[in-house]
Every structure is written in C-alpha cells, then in structure tokens.
Amino acid sequence: MSYTRNLIAGALLASGLTAVTPLTASAAECIAPADPGGGWDFTCRTVGRLLTELKLQDGSVQVTNMPGGVGAVAFANVAGKRADDGDVLVATSTVGVTQIAQGKYPGGVDVMRWVGMLGTDVGVIVVPADSEYENIGDLLDTLKADPTAVPVAGSSGAGGWDHIRLLMLADAAGMDGDAYKAIRWVQFDGGSPAVTQMLGGQVGAVSTDLGEIAGFVESGDIKILAALSDEPIPAFPDAPTAKSQGFDVTGYNWRGFYTGGDVSDDAYQGWVDELKTLFDTAEWKEAAEANGLITVWRGGDEFEAYVADQAKQMEDISRSIGVIK
Amino acid sequence: MDILTSLLSGFAVAVTPLNLALAVFGCFAGTLIGALPGLGPVNGVAILIPVAFAMNLEPSSALIMLSCIYYGCMYGGRISSIMLNIPGDEPAIMTTLDGYPMARQGQAAKALGISAVASFVGATFATLGLTFFAPLLAKAAIHFGPADYFALYVMAFATIGGVTGVNPFKTLLAAMIGLLLASVGLDPGTGTARFTFGSFHLYDGFDPIVAIVGLFAVSEIIMYFESHAVAGTGPAKLGRVLPKLREVFEGFTASIRGAVIGFICGVLPGAGASLGAFVSYSTEKQISDKHGTFGTGDPRGIAAPEAGNNAASGGALIPMLTLGVPGSGTTAVMLALLVSLNIQPGPLLFERQPDLVWGLIAALYLANVVLLVLNIPMVGLFTRLLSLPQWLLMPIVVMVSFIGIYSISHSTFDLFVMIGFGLLGYALRKFDISLVPVVLGLLLGADMENNLRRALSISGGDFSILLQSPIALVIYGFTALMLAFSFGIAMRRRPAVLDK
Numbered sequence: 001m002s003y004t005r006n007l008i009a010g011a012l013l014a015s016g017l018t019a020v021t022p023l024t025a026s027a028a029e030c031i032a033p034a035d036p037g038g039g040w041d042f043t044c045r046t047v048g049r050l051l052t053e054l055k056l057q058d059g060s061v062q063v064t065n066m067p068g069g070v071g072a073v074a075f076a077n078v079a080g081k082r083a084d085d086g087d088v089l090v091a092t093s094t095v096g097v098t099q100i101a102q103g104k105y106p107g108g109v110d111v112m113r114w115v116g117m118l119g120t121d122v123g124v125i126v127v128p129a130d131s132e133y134e135n136i137g138d139l140l141d142t143l144k145a146d147p148t149a150v151p152v153a154g155s156s157g158a159g160g161w162d163h164i165r166l167l168m169l170a171d172a173a174g175m176d177g178d179a180y181k182a183i184r185w186v187q188f189d190g191g192s193p194a195v196t197q198m199l200g201g202q203v204g205a206v207s208t209d210l211g212e213i214a215g216f217v218e219s220g221d222i223k224i225l226a227a228l229s230d231e232p233i234p235a236f237p238d239a240p241t242a243k244s245q246g247f248d249v250t251g252y253n254w255r256g257f258y259t260g261g262d263v264s265d266d267a268y269q270g271w272v273d274e275l276k277t278l279f280d281t282a283e284w285k286e287a288a289e290a291n292g293l294i295t296v297w298r299g300g301d302e303f304e305a306y307v308a309d310q311a312k313q314m315e316d317i318s319r320s321i322g323v324i325k
Numbered sequence: 326m327d328i329l330t331s332l333l334s335g336f337a338v339a340v341t342p343l344n345l346a347l348a349v350f351g352c353f354a355g356t357l358i359g360a361l362p363g364l365g366p367v368n369g370v371a372i373l374i375p376v377a378f379a380m381n382l383e384p385s386s387a388l389i390m391l392s393c394i395y396y397g398c399m400y401g402g403r404i405s406s407i408m409l410n411i412p413g414d415e416p417a418i419m420t421t422l423d424g425y426p427m428a429r430q431g432q433a434a435k436a437l438g439i440s441a442v443a444s445f446v447g448a449t450f451a452t453l454g455l456t457f458f459a460p461l462l463a464k465a466a467i468h469f470g471p472a473d474y475f476a477l478y479v480m481a482f483a484t485i486g487g488v489t490g491v492n493p494f495k496t497l498l499a500a501m502i503g504l505l506l507a508s509v510g511l512d513p514g515t516g517t518a519r520f521t522f523g524s525f526h527l528y529d530g531f532d533p534i535v536a537i538v539g540l541f542a543v544s545e546i547i548m549y550f551e552s553h554a555v556a557g558t559g560p561a562k563l564g565r566v567l568p569k570l571r572e573v574f575e576g577f578t579a580s581i582r583g584a585v586i587g588f589i590c591g592v593l594p595g596a597g598a599s600l601g602a603f604v605s606y607s608t609e610k611q612i613s614d615k616h617g618t619f620g621t622g623d624p625r626g627i628a629a630p631e632a633g634n635n636a637a638s639g640g641a642l643i644p645m646l647t648l649g650v651p652g653s654g655t656t657a658v659m660l661a662l663l664v665s666l667n668i669q670p671g672p673l674l675f676e677r678q679p680d681l682v683w684g685l686i687a688a689l690y691l692a693n694v695v696l697l698v699l700n701i702p703m704v705g706l707f708t709r710l711l712s713l714p715q716w717l718l719m720p721i722v723v724m725v726s727f728i729g730i731y732s733i734s735h736s737t738f739d740l741f742v743m744i745g746f747g748l749l750g751y752a753l754r755k756f757d758i759s760l761v762p763v764v765l766g767l768l769l770g771a772d773m774e775n776n777l778r779r780a781l782s783i784s785g786g787d788f789s790i791l792l793q794s795p796i797a798l799v800i801y802g803f804t805a806l807m808l809a810f811s812f813g814i815a816m817r818r819r820p821a822v823l824d825k
Contacts, residue, residue: 035367035654035657036367036370036371036374036657036658036661038657038661041661042661042664042665045374045661045665046665049378049665060375060379063375064735065371065734065735066734066735066736067529067734068525068526068528068529068734068736069511069525069526069528069529070511070516070528072525072528073525073526073528073736076525102516104516106525148785151782151783157512157513157514157515157516158514158515158516159515159516160516184782184783184785185782186471186779186782186783187513187514187775187778187779187782188779189513189775190650190651192648192649192650192671193594193650196466196467196594196644196648196650197467197470197471199467200467200468200469200470201468201470202470202471202783203783212649213649213671214669214671215649215669215670215671215672215673215674216671216672218672218673219671219672219673221672286667287667290667290669291664291669
C-alpha cells in the first residue's frame with residue numbers, strides 16, 4: 001500500500017512541478033496580457049520561439065499569460081512591480097493603445113517604454129460574397145439613408161478598435177455623430193465568430209482585422225469592400241482600399257512590445273536591436289505572413305513618438321463618438 | 326469511399342512508433358492534468374506547447390501529442406469529481422452529482438469504470454461525427470444566431486430547478502447566486518465595468534475554475550476542520566478496487582443519449598462542453614429517473630454527463646477546424662497551437678492540409694482506445710486514493726489547486742478569490758444548498774447574457790427578435806414539453822412521498 005501511496009504522491013508532485021517549471025525557466029520573459037489563444041499570446045509565442053531558435057536569446061524565452069482587463073492587469077503589474085526589470089517584454093497592439101487612450105489602464109502611454117512593432121494587421125470591411133453591396137460606398141450610402149438598416153459586427157465592444165474603424169468610415173462619408181452613433185453594432189468573441197454569424201444571416205457586414213478571417217476571403221465565402229490600408233494588401237491585391245474609393249481612412253492593428261518605464265537605456269536599446277535583428281530575418285517574415293500580418297518595423301524613439309501620436313488621435317476619436325467625455 | 330481513404334492515409338501518419346509513444350504519453354499526462362483540480366485542459370495544453378517546441382517535433386507529431394492531452398484531460402476531469410467531490414475541470418461538474426455518492430457507498434471503482442466507458446462512447450461518437458459530417462455540420466451550425474443560443478440557455482436554466490436536491494427553491498437560489506456572480510466584470514458589449522470596485526483584477530469577472538476549486542475544495546477543508554473537531558467522518562468505504570466487467574456497461578444506453586446531446590452542443594460554437602454535460606444530465610434525469618435515484622449514485626447519472634462532455638469536446642473541434650471558431654477556452658488553446666504550427670484553421674483547411682487534418686482525426690481515434698485501455702487499470706490506482714486519510718489527502722489537493730490556479734494567471738488575487746469562494750461554499754453547504762447550480766449559473770450566465778445582448782443589438786432593442794427565429798421557437802417548444810413532463814412526474818410522485 002505504501003508503494004501505491006508513494007506513487008500517487010509522486011504523480012501529484014510531478015504534475016505540480018510541471019505547472020511550476022515554466023515559472024522559472026530563463027531570464028527573458030514575454031508577458032502576453034491575455035489567455036492562451038489570442039493575438040497577444042501569438043505575438044509572444046512566435047517572437048519568443050524565434051528569438052530562441054535564431055539564438056538571439058540564450059535559453060528559451062518564457063511566455064507568461066497574464067490575462068485581465070484587456071491588458072490592464074499586466075500593465076498595472078509591470079508599472080507597479082517590474083518597472084525597472086530589463087528582462088521583460090509585454091506584447092501589445094493598437095487595441096492596447098485604444099484602451100490606454102480611453103483611460104482604461106492605470107496610466108498613460110508615458111508610463112512605459114515602447115520598444116518596437118514588428119508587423120501589422122489591416123482592418124477590413126467585409127460582406128457575404130452574394131451581398132448586394134459592391135463597394136464601400138454602397139454600404140455607407142445605405143447607412144447614411146438609415147443608420148439602423150444594416151447591423152454590423154466585429155470582435156470588439158462598442159467603442160473598441162473594430163467599432164471605431166467603422167465609425168471613422170461613416171465620419172468620412174459625411175455622417176454626423178448622432179447619425180453614426182445609431183448604427184447597430186454587435187460584439188462577438190473574435191473575427192471568425194463575427195464572420196460566421198454574418199454568413200448565417202444575422203448581421204449584414206463585419207468590421208475587423210483581416211488576418212483571422214483571411215481564409216473566408218480565399219474560400220470565396222466573403223468579399224472585402226474596403227481595406228483600411230494605404231496600399232492594397234499584398235495577399236489580396238484586388239481588394240480595393242478605402243482611400244482608393246474616396247474615403248481617407250486607414251485602420252491598422254500593429255503588433256509590438258513595451259517594457260517598464262524605469263528600464264535602463266542599455267537594456268531598452270538591447271531589446272530594440274534584438275527585435276530589429278529578428279525583424280530582418282526570413283523566419284519572421286514567413287511566420288508573420290502566414291498569420292495575415294504585413295511586416296512593418298518601427299522601433300526605439302520613432303516607435304515612442306508613433307504610439308504617443310496614435311494615443312492622442314484615438315483619444316480625439318473616442319471623444320467625438322462619445323465613448324469618453 | 327473518399328473519406329475512408331483519407332482516414333486510412335491519416336492512420337499512416339499517426340501510426341509510427343514515435344507518434345504512438347507520444348500519444349500514450351499525451352493520454353497519461355492529460356488524464357493526470359485533468360484529474361487535478363485547478364489544472365484543466367486549457368493550462369494542460371498551454372503548459373505543454375513549449376515542451377512540444379523544445380522537443381523539435383514535426384507539426385503532425387506535436388498535434389497528435391497535444392490532442393491526446395486534450396482528450397486525456399476530458400477523461401481525467403471526472404476522476405476527482407467522483408473521488409473527491411471536486412470537479413477536475415468545468416465540464417466534469419455534473420459528474421459530482423451521482424459519482425461522489427457512489428464512491429461514498431464503496432462503489433468508486435464501478436463509478437470510475439462506468440465513466441471511462443461513457444467517456445469512450447461520447448468521444449468516439451464525436452470523432453465519428455467529425456470524420457463523416459464535419460463540413461456539413463459546420464454549415465448547419467452557422468444558422469444558429471444569438472436569439473437561438475439564448476433560447477438554448479433559457480432551456481438549460483428552465484430545467485435547472487429539477488437537477489439537484491429535493492428543494493427546487495434552494496436550487497433556484499443557488500443558480501441566481503451564480504448568475505449574480507456572472508455579471509461581475511467588463512460588460513463585453515460596451516466595455517463598462519460592473520461590480521469591479523475599481524479593481525482591474527475583476528475586469529474579466531470570476532474565472533469559473535477559480536470558483537470551482539474554491540467552492541468545492543476549499544470549503545471541503547473548512548467542513549473537515551469542523552467535523553473533525555466534533556466527531557470526524559470516517560474514510561469512505563474502499564469496496565472493490567477494480568470494477569467487474571459487467572458493471573462498467575451499466576448506463577450504456579444513457580451514455581448513447583448523452584453522446585448525441587453533448588455532440589450537438591459541441592458542434593454549436595456558442596454552447597460547449599459544460600452546457601453539453603448539463604443538458605445530457607438533465608435530459609437523462611427527465612427520461613430515466615422514475616424512482617428518484619438520481620443524485621444518490623445512479624450509474625446513468627454518471628454515464629450521461631460523461632458521454633455528454635466528451636462528445637461535446639470532440640464536437641467542438643468541428644467549428645474550430647472548419648470555421649476557425651473556438652467554442653470554448655480549450656478549443657481556443659488548440660486553435661492557438663495550430664496557428665503557432667503555421668496551420669490556419671478555416672474553410673480551406675481540409676483542402677489545403679489534408680495530411681494534418683486526417684492525421685489528427687486518426688490520432689483522436691487512437692487516443693480514445695489508448696485512454697480506455699489506460700483508464701481501466703488506472704481505476705485501481707485512483708481508488709486507493711480513498712484509503713489515504715482525509716487529513717493528508719485534502720491538504721495535498723488544496724495545495725495542488727493553489728499551484729494550478731496560480732500557474733494560470735500568476736495572480737495572488739485569484740488565490741484570495743478562491744478562498745472567498747471557499748467561504749461562500751461553506752456557508753451554502755451549511756444551508757444545505759447545492760453548489761452545482763452556483764457554478765452552472767456562473768459558467769452559463771455570461772454566455773446567456775452575451776447572446777441576449779447580441780440579439781438585442783441586432784434588433785435595436787426590440788425583444789420580438791427572440792421569437793422570430795424558427796430554431797428558437799422549436800427550442801422553446803421543447804423546453805415547454807420538458808417542463809410539462811417533469812411537472813407531471815412531480816404531481817404523480819407527490820402522493821407517494823406523502824405516504825411515507
């Protein structure tokens with residue numbers, strides 16, 4: 001009997017250790033401020049894996065999931081406890097900056113040091129392949145005539161980045177604030193669920209990032225009315241941009257990293273250089289493109305300025321649509 | 326047939342010595358992870374993704390190992406439900422209702438055996454469905470809109486009163502507490518914080534796993550302190566260590582019914598394994614519970630939800646693979662795994678990467694057989710757990726739970742929340758209120774609300790949308806039938822109760 005007992009105790013202990021091991025692996029750590037499975041988790045896991053494989057880091061980069069408050073928990077944790085820890089990177093994106101701009105994190109963009117962005121997803125407006133709308137102008141005209149005519153879905157709640165991008169288009173089409181606030185917005189837990197609900201006839205259009213739903217465009221189930229990028233998307237050169245249709249709106253969702261505000265210049269510059277080296281590899285290009293990202297680099301001071309500018313812009317938009325006062 | 330040739334080529338991918346070894350390892354590790362309260366399939370798969378990368382496995386091998394862990398966790402979740410009255414993961418919660426009473430009566434081995442067979446039935450049924458009807462079912466699932474999902478949750482909550490205990494009012498009260506707790510956190514529709522008292526830690530609401538471990542495991546410890554100080558409950562009767570072969574097939578028909586219901590819930594991305602287990606159990610109770618034995622250790626009360634939750638987890642792979650829509654936290658992790666292996670699930674996956682998909686499906690068949698073979702002898706090992714004195718067993722369980730919870734979120738806040746739920750669980754037990762409906766309310770309440778909100782966003786606040794969909798009307802009709810049926814049974818049974 002005592003043999004069995006030892007066995008059970010051993011099994012429990014071993015499983016306990018399995019759980020603890022990732023906490024103590026190596027010096028470098030990437031915090032994904034979300035549960036496993038989302039975009040931030042992907043950013044950390046892919047970049048962490050490549051940094052190790054390309055020997056830019058000794059040992060493996062440990063990925064820590066710290067979900068909560070759309071990134072606010074991780075932000076608060078780094079700001080409060082690890083502001084000077086040069087071994088930590090935190091994955092973020094335009095969605096995180098939107099949260100900061102709307103005052104939903106404990107602090108502004110100046111609390112952190114912004115390391116760099118490695119790629120970006122592009123916002124798109126899509127409709128079913130057999131939809132009556134042929135271009136973004138058709139859809140916006142319908143909404144202009146009656147804002148409640150077409151329910152539109154996306155992966156963010158009202159006031160989130162998917163919603164804001166739609167409203168920026170409505171704004172560019174000349175709708176006023178009261179009119180575009182009346183557009184029916186439906187939140188789903190991701191781009192794919194939103195698209196499948198659209199294919200089921202529940203909503204008329206979807207505003208979200210292209211990466212997650214690219215398969216539905218390739219399979220011919222849905223069509224892109226407008227890509228919110230300056231240039232056509234390389235994977236879908238035939239999809240027209242909003243700009244080419246006379247609506248001056250772009251809506252990127254970049255993927256990048258910040259680190260604590262008190263991190264030394266050396267450690268900060270070390271991360272910037274390392275990520276730039278990673279960015280220049282074929283491996284990153286391949287991984288990014290497989291996930292529908294366009295590779296774009298901004299790092300160091302340039303990225304700091306870019307983030308500050310974007311936060312300001314986002315704050316203005318949020319105020320004009322009434323998300324913040 | 327085309328599908329059979331594809332499946333055979335899948336077996337050619339899966340049946341190599343390395344992949345078989347990985348499958349056995351995955352099944353074993355998965356069962357253990359699933360059995361440990363607080364550690365479920367989500368962190369099981371998440372923890373082992375880096376291991377798969379570190380071993381430099383081929384994508385197909387990594388996928389085989391991790392999907393075996395996924396299925397293994399689903400099998401393992403029932404073990405602590407039965408042995409300790411603590412669900413190993415969310416979908417295993419219904420198994421506590423009849424599994425634990427059976428274990429207390431010295432029939433732990435039988436309960437574990439029945440649930441292993443039921444899990445096999447459910448998972449195999451789902452894998453067959455995945456093999457032959459995946460694209461078709463995905464097309465059908467698309468037509469389920471928010472109003473239909475809402476109707477499904479209404480059905481679940483309408484039948485909750487009859488699920489546990491004798492007093493339906495206490496059950497309803499418990500479900501309401503669960504619903505109340507589900508409203509904590511950021512409102513997904515608008516991002517408004519509700520009942521968070523300014524704490525970012527409450528923005529995502531209460532994690533059901535944290536609640537489950539607190540309510541069941543921590544409150545058990547408090548109960549133990551109290552009972553030990555007074556008299557001390559003896560250890561459960563050990564009974565037979567291995568079940569008789571005949572016994573494990575008890576409730577076989579219940580597991581077939583459970584498998585069908587669970588599979589349907591799994592295929593619908595807005596439903597999932599917890600709802601599958603719950604609806605399987607409540608339907609089985611409506612159909613079979615002629616003598617009021619459910620809740621006291623009825624084999625069918627174990628077989629139905631176990632077949633249901635395993636069928637649902639298998640069914641959930643269908644929208645995940647064909648649409649890229651994860652139905653649950655676990656399938657979301659599987660999705661992340663696929664993406665990190667550069668496999669993009671979606672409408673083109675079956676055409677573009679048939680080797681991988683069919684290799685995965687073949688691996689799931691293998692995993693099921695391995696798990697069944699592995700789980701029968703493991704019954705003996707787990708049954709002996711009961712011979713450990715309570716003062717040793719419970720602290721170990723709670724310690725493991727603390728590690729498990731902390732390893733998910735790296736948040737000490739969650740540990741305090743867990744203790745808080747332990748106190749709540751203790752209070753509810755003192756009032757003789759079942760804990761299961763609390764967790765069901767918490768698990769299902771958020772999805773029910775989200776779908777209601779989505780339906781109303783689409784209609785611009787017009788409630789009539791809820792009754793406009795034919796699918797929803799059918800579900801409401803079915804709900805009314807079930808209510809009428811159980812009302813009829815209650816009326817007939819009442820005189821008998823009074824006679825006693």
